[in-house]
Amino acid sequence: xxxxxxxxxxxxxxxxxxxxxxxxxxxxxxxxxxxxxxxxxxxxxxxxxxxxxxxxxxxxxxxxxxxxxxxxxxxxxx
Numbered sequence: 001x002x003x004x005x006x007x008x009x010x011x012x013x014x015x016x017x018x019x020x021x022x023x024x025x026x027x028x029x030x031x032x033x034x035x036x037x038x039x040x041x042x043x044x045x046x047x048x049x050x051x052x053x054x055x056x057x058x059x060x061x062x063x064x065x066x067x068x069x070x071x072x073x074x075x076x077x078x
Contacts, residue, residue: 012065
């Protein structure tokens, strides 16, 4: 059934965080899709080596990923 792939920078998320991401994404997709989709959804986290990913012309590294992860989310309008 559904297959979801998530690409992250290698070394930014530990095993517990990746497991939590998989559980939350599976649950959210199941709630959005309905039926018994959560039990039939495959989620894979693919790790991209630090420095092998770019965004907006900038090379992303694990250090950048850790900085983004530590940044407090912005709130709408604020």
